[in-house]
Amino acid sequence: MKSAEVIIIGGGIVGSSIAYHLTEAGVRDIVVLERETHQGKGSTGKSMGGVRAQFSTPISIRMSLYSIPFFDTFDEVMGHPSGYRPQGYLFVATDPRHMAYLQENYHRQIEAGLKTVQLLCPEDVRRIAPEIRSDDVIGGSFCSTDGFVDPHSVMTGFMQKAMERGAQLMRETEVTGIQVDGQGVCGVETSKGTISGRVVVNAAGAWAGQVGQLAGIDLPVEPLRRMLVPTEPFEKVSHESPMVVDMSTGFHYRPEGRGLLLAWNDPEETPGFKTNFDRAFIEKVLTRGVNRLPVLEEAEVNPKRAWAGLYEMTPDHFPVIGPVKSLPGLFLANGFSGHGVMHSPATGRIVADLITQGHSDMVDVEALALERFAEGRLLHETAVL
Numbered sequence: 001m002k003s004a005e006v007i008i009i010g011g012g013i014v015g016s017s018i019a020y021h022l023t024e025a026g027v028r029d030i031v032v033l034e035r036e037t038h039q040g041k042g043s044t045g046k047s048m049g050g051v052r053a054q055f056s057t058p059i060s061i062r063m064s065l066y067s068i069p070f071f072d073t074f075d076e077v078m079g080h081p082s083g084y085r086p087q088g089y090l091f092v093a094t095d096p097r098h099m100a101y102l103q104e105n106y107h108r109q110i111e112a113g114l115k116t117v118q119l120l121c122p123e124d125v126r127r128i129a130p131e132i133r134s135d136d137v138i139g140g141s142f143c144s145t146d147g148f149v150d151p152h153s154v155m156t157g158f159m160q161k162a163m164e165r166g167a168q169l170m171r172e173t174e175v176t177g178i179q180v181d182g183q184g185v186c187g188v189e190t191s192k193g194t195i196s197g198r199v200v201v202n203a204a205g206a207w208a209g210q211v212g213q214l215a216g217i218d219l220p221v222e223p224l225r226r227m228l229v230p231t232e233p234f235e236k237v238s239h240e241s242p243m244v245v246d247m248s249t250g251f252h253y254r255p256e257g258r259g260l261l262l263a264w265n266d267p268e269e270t271p272g273f274k275t276n277f278d279r280a281f282i283e284k285v286l287t288r289g290v291n292r293l294p295v296l297e298e299a300e301v302n303p304k305r306a307w308a309g310l311y312e313m314t315p316d317h318f319p320v321i322g323p324v325k326s327l328p329g330l331f332l333a334n335g336f337s338g339h340g341v342m343h344s345p346a347t348g349r350i351v352a353d354l355i356t357q358g359h360s361d362m363v364d365v366e367a368l369a370l371e372r373f374a375e376g377r378l379l380h381e382t383a384v385l
């Protein structure tokens with residue numbers, strides 16, 4: 001029977017970052033278990049790759065303040081590209097309530113130590129995104145170090161570095177059981193046999209709830225479909241454009257390849273493991289898109305290139321990170337509610353610190369604990385796209 005000091009379930013960007021950060025802390029005997037034939041087939045390979053520090057709560061902002069500089073030096077440190085492009089996130093407000101919200105968030109971001117965010121007047125918004133319709137714009141906010149990464153490349157960089165240092169990745173290995181004895185977790189059962197170990201990390205993305213059940217843990221993480229629509233090559237919007245978020249509808253876009261990537265959070269979407277792309281979404285996203293970005297009228301969209309993936313939602317849109325108090329040895333890194341790529345470096349660091357030192361200096365991990373749901377200590381991150 002095989003054994004490992006740390007067993008990580010899930011080889012997406014989060015499991016890979018945890019593996020890397022553990023090796024940074026000197027742990028070498030790590031096995032990452034991925035049921036697919038290759039990494040990235042979960043949410044990581046479907047992501048829009050947006051990274052931002054413009055959040056509404058100190059915890060999310062602090063996680064970004066670790067993660068974004070990490071992406072900035074990723075290529076040098078990992079010897080592998082992160083694809084980080086600091087083109088910014090521009091939030092566009094047309095409603096005084098939204099502007100007040102941005103102002104409130106701005107003060108929290110500055111207080112937390114973010115230096116690259118600014119509040120904007122309508123002229124500033126027009127300068128940064130000249131392509132949008134701005135007659136009704138009353139202001140916005142912009143952070144120049146926000147931007148995008150290549151999620152697949154970041155995941156691969158993390159895992160390669162971890163493997164160079166001794167971590168092992170087992171593909172086509174599904175975890176089917178979690179073993180427990182009188183002391184706590186003592187191993188996992190997989191499609192390739194049993195692996196014993198006293199530390200098991202659930203990094204199973206949208207499937208984290210199912211993995212939790214294997215250990216008898218009720219983990220409130222629900223899969224929720226999100227769809228993205230790329231345009232064909234399109235020159236009418238600058239390739240240097242930031243991610244632009246129209247707060248009046250939630251429509252957002254960013255440059256991708258030679259075209260644009262269009263997104264919108266459909267409030268009618270219901271939870272479930274749905275990963276088929278619904279063609280009716282194209283009209284929905286384009287209607288909102290053309291309203292804010294009229295030149296989109298001239299863009300072409302090929303439905304065959306559009307895709308769907310899963311967000312991993314928690315009731316308060318905050319991740320669940322840390323040990324399970326009722327089951328020693330089981331750690332969670334789940335429920336990123338659409339922010340798992342941008343917060344993967346911070347998550348890896350927090351989980352590695354918790355495993356190796358029992359505490360984290362970055363955030364108040366008690367606030368992110370699973371027990372918050374039963375104890376009614378819900379947080380609320382409202383800056384969710």
Ligand SMILES: Cc1cc2nc3c(=O)[nH]c(=O)nc-3n(C[C@H](O)[C@H](O)[C@H](O)COP(=O)(O)OP(=O)(O)OC[C@H]3O[C@@H](n4cnc5c(N)ncnc54)[C@H](O)[C@@H]3O)c2cc1C
Binds near residue numbers: 033040046227343
């Ligand atoms: C359309 C879309 C757009 C998004 N845009 C952004 C964005 O702009 N910015 C951002 O930060 N985030 C974004 N996200 C969210 C982000 O993609 C996720 O939060 C992130 O990828 C989660 O990473 P993960 O490693 O936890 O999960 P995953 O990448 O899903 O990895 C989990 C892995 O666990 C494996 N697994 C599951 N069960 C088992 C088992 N029993 N045994 C073995 N392996 C198992 C799965 O096969 C999978 O590979 C987006 C998501 C979608 C769908």
